Structure formats: C-alpha cells, structure tokens
Amino acid sequence: MDAVLLARIQFAVTVAFHFIFPSITIGLALLIAIAETIRHRTGGEVWDRMSAFWTRLFAVSFVVGVATGIVMEFQFGTNWSRYAKFVGDIFGAPLAAEGVFAFFLESGFLGLLLFGRERVGSRLRTFAAWMVALGSTLSAFWIIVANSWMQTPAGFRIVGDKAVLTDFWAAVFNPSTLPRYLHTVSSSWVMGAFLMTGIAAWFLLHHRHLGVARASLRLGLTVAFIGAALMFVTGDNSARQVANTQQAKFAAMQGLYTTTSGAPLTIWSLPPTQNPADAPEGPAVVVSRMLSFLTYGSFTAPVTGLDQFPQDQWAPIMPTFLAYHNMVLLGTVMLGLMLFGAWYLYRRSIEYHRGWLRLAVLAIPLPMIAIQLGWATAEVGRRPGSSTA
C-alpha cells in the first residue's frame, strides 16, 4: 500500500475511534445539565444520585476522548504536513479556539462537578453542569468549522502555496458549517440519550436501582425521541446543503449517474458501481420524483447527476451510497423505537413492555454506528480533494 492510502486509513481509524467519545459526552452533558436543573428546582434526592452516577460515566468517556483526540492534531504535522502548511493559517484559529474557549470551559467545570459537588451550592453546581454542556457543544462547533471548511471553503485566497485567511467569519460560517453542526449535535444528543435509556432499561429489567432507573428512563427516552426527530430535520437540511454546494457528493450519495428531472428517491437498491456500465440491474425500492421534491421542493426539479463531472472527480460511489443509505435506515429504526417508547411512557406502561426494554438495551450502539456512517458519507464523498479549494 502506498503512503497516501495508509495515511488515510490511519486518520480514518483515529477519527472513527475518537468520535465515539465526544458524541457520548456531548449527549450526556445535556442530560446531566437537565437532571441537575430538575434537582435544583425540586430538591429531588433521586435526581442528585442520578446526576452523580451519569457524571462518573461522562468523566470516563471524557478522559478517553481527550487521549484519542490529541493524536489527531499531531497527525496533521506527521502525516499531513503539506496540508498543514497549506491550511495552517485557517485551521489554526478554530483548533486554538476549541482548546481555549471550549475544552478549558468543559474540563474546568467538569472538575467542579466531579470533585466539588458536595462543596459548592446547588445553584453553582447546576451552573457548572450547564457550562460543561456548553463547553462540549462549543468544542464540537470549532471542530466542525475546521472540517466544514474542507467541505465548502470560504473566506480565503491562495497566496503562493498557502491558503490565507481573508475573512474569519466567512471561513467560520462557511456554507456547510451550521447545517453540519446542528446535525452532529442533535445526533450526539441521541447518542447520549440512547446510552442513558439503554442502561436505565437494563436496570429495570434486573430490578436494580429502580428510582434512578425510572428517572433516567424518563429523561433519556424523552431526549432520545425529540433528538431523533430533530436528527431528521437537521439531516434533511444538511442533505439539501450538500445538494446545493457539493453536487458530485450528493449524486454519489444518491447513486445518481444521470442528471434527472423528477429524480426518484432510492430507499433500497443494490449498491451502484464506480463504472455506470457495470451498474447492477436488480430490485429496488424507489419513490418516484421524491428526491427532486425533498431537495428542491418541486417534483419536477432537475437533480444534478455524476454525468456533469469528469469521472476522475467522482467520489467512491459504492461506499458513499451505502454509508448514506444505512445511516438513514438506522435513523429511521431509532426514531421508530423511540416513538413506541414515548407512547409507552405516555401511557405509563413502559415497565410492562419488557421486549421494548430489551430492545432499548440492544439499541445502545445504533446511534454510534449511524454517526460513523454519517461521517464516512461526509469524508468519503469529499474525495478526491482534501479540501475543495
């Protein structure tokens, strides 16, 4: 294997492993902050124990997340030094901002929440929990800024062999930053909420810690349901942004070789091949004209296909298509599961549905798999450029 492929694999391994932990901590931080708020307002003893328990799980994930995240930044220097030189002026700001504004905020207040929870007042403790949530969410923002600039670069000009920042805010709020950030954060909320719901369901199935389990199930399930619905709204927004600014990637995601007016939405099909001549003929589930409607709000709008781009600029179609479609499939399964859960919770019968509780335990990894598939869609679909500049 050549160095480029190995460097790609190494970065992919690093990101995929690291990404497990921030998505858990972003989600859990919100849930802990909500639990602390309820504890502060009601004085509920169970919310106090619940918050302490989830803060310990948060801390374990936070530590591993930090350890794995540092490696990524070093890799820019070791494996990708020409890229680091090319974009150093632009990447430096968001990566530094992530450390100064977000990581220190998160880690400082996490220390207070972990070691000072009995030493500070109730109001300050609640404030600390919200600062941890804010810090973890802001941390994601600056990382997404850097990655979104690689997707849809803005606010720069090329001087010699370097990209030089000309407009900081244009670079920060490049076209894909907000859609991708909102989708990532809502997905992370779902991750944290599925973890909380699944573990609470396990406690209930084993008749353990019922007080904390019930409170965790109520909170986790509510946030998982709302988060899963939000995930679809933000995902739809993000996909439309890709259709408008990264048309070749969008065509690869949809497996659309030819520009089509009234393009159908493929729900399921055999995966497309890199060479259109080898495209499999087989059964497929499609909704006629729906892709045009979802993308542009018109059943007859043309959707740009891969035929508008030179073949050497196509992303690897099969992995992009498979990653995207399986992500959507998992999102649908998660929303369906939480829809039933929310109904059972509303009917106050959830503890009788042991099948659902078992499914909730088994479903803990689903958001993580979906998040990894979403990241693969974004990154594999971006090839062959390391930025589109």
Next chain:
Amino acid sequence: MLTAQATSTAVSATDIAISLGLLVAVYAVLGLLWLFLVVREISHGPAPAPAGVVEEETLPLPSAGPLLRPAGGPMAGSGR
C-alpha cells in the same frame, strides 16, 4: 488541493504502517479500559439513597394506562 498532494514527503509507507499498528494496539487497550470502567460503574450503579429517604423501589409501580394495562405486570407479585 488533492489529498494525494497533501501528505508528508518525509514519511514513508513503512513509517505509517508501523505507527498505524501501534495506534490500533493503543486504541484497543484504551477501548477495553473504557469498556471495563463503564461496565464497572454500571455494576456499582448509583449511590444508595441516604438514610431516612424512602427508596422508590419500595413504592408501587406507576399505574399502566387503561389501554395497555396487562392482566399481571412483569413485576406483579414481587411486592414492589
């Protein structure tokens, strides 16, 4: 900029392969450590209720809704 033009010229494929192997090994250890700590925390569970506070375990279950109330709940007869 193309990805193929973005790598370090001074780092060989062998260097990357070795560091990749080491990273996978370190991450495997970190992953197992994380899993061990999480499972341990879950096994220990949350702190018990302080003395004088009635544990919810001793309280009755939330009542089931009229449509989905089963004849005998899964925990019926458990005294909880």
